[in-house]
Amino acid sequence: MYVSLIDRLLYRYPFEGASARRYATLERPAFGDLDERILDALALAPTARLLDLGCGPGKLADAARRRHPALHVIALDPSRDFASRPGYLRAAGEALPLADRSIDVAVCLSSIRHVKDRAQTLRELRRVVRDKLLVVELDPSADRARIANHADHIASVVLRRAFGPLVVRTAPPAEVLQEVAEAAGWQLRSLAPDPVQPVYLMELA
Numbered sequence: 001m002y003v004s005l006i007d008r009l010l011y012r013y014p015f016e017g018a019s020a021r022r023y024a025t026l027e028r029p030a031f032g033d034l035d036e037r038i039l040d041a042l043a044l045a046p047t048a049r050l051l052d053l054g055c056g057p058g059k060l061a062d063a064a065r066r067r068h069p070a071l072h073v074i075a076l077d078p079s080r081d082f083a084s085r086p087g088y089l090r091a092a093g094e095a096l097p098l099a100d101r102s103i104d105v106a107v108c109l110s111s112i113r114h115v116k117d118r119a120q121t122l123r124e125l126r127r128v129v130r131d132k133l134l135v136v137e138l139d140p141s142a143d144r145a146r147i148a149n150h151a152d153h154i155a156s157v158v159l160r161r162a163f164g165p166l167v168v169r170t171a172p173p174a175e176v177l178q179e180v181a182e183a184a185g186w187q188l189r190s191l192a193p194d195p196v197q198p199v200y201l202m203e204l205a
Contacts, residue, residue, distance in 0.1 A: 016079055049103050050103070075088045093115040094120040102128055119184060123184040126184050135177060140168060147163065188204060
């Protein structure tokens with residue numbers, strides 16, 4: 001009950017203003033090389049269409065563009081701050097401004113927890129994605145070592161101390177998101193914890 005309340009009150013909103021700046025400068029860099037490892041795992045075709053849903057400051061999208069210059073990357077975020085960059089779209093996950101089956105691969109990196117309606121967002125993703133969806137989300141079952149791998153690189157003492165108990169432990173567990181995703185028409189292809197960061201990688205098709 002407590003975890004569910006924290007989730008609904010604090011996390012089902014986009015980062016705006018000060019919270020967007022804080023996330024981009026103090027928190028997002030703590031993911032380290034996760035973006036590159038995600039791209040390794042995706043093994044994208046060089047000319048594929050990739051959707052980075054909840055792109056935040058665009059680190060994953062930028063890494064994908066550098067690696068595959070011919071890749072068509074659609075970086076989308078509901079935040080005015082993050083979607084103000086050239087080439088980025090502002091939209092909610094619950095109403096994607098994309099045609100049916102127009103995306104080859106989609107990624108939600110620590111973003112599915114921030115949408116108001118996760119079930120509707122996953123239904124929208126099922127509508128627009130042809131191949132697969134990779135959900136990379138904070139893992140509330142992560143051990144202390146994996147949490148520390150991230151927290152120790154957060155550039156704020158207060159945020160560093162809050163990261164484990166108030167951010168990681170209140171994130172949606174994999175089994176909960178899997179159930180919501182399957183109800184939206186997805187099938188689980190694989191599920192594994194990241195060995196370094198306190199996240200799990202859920203591949204859906």
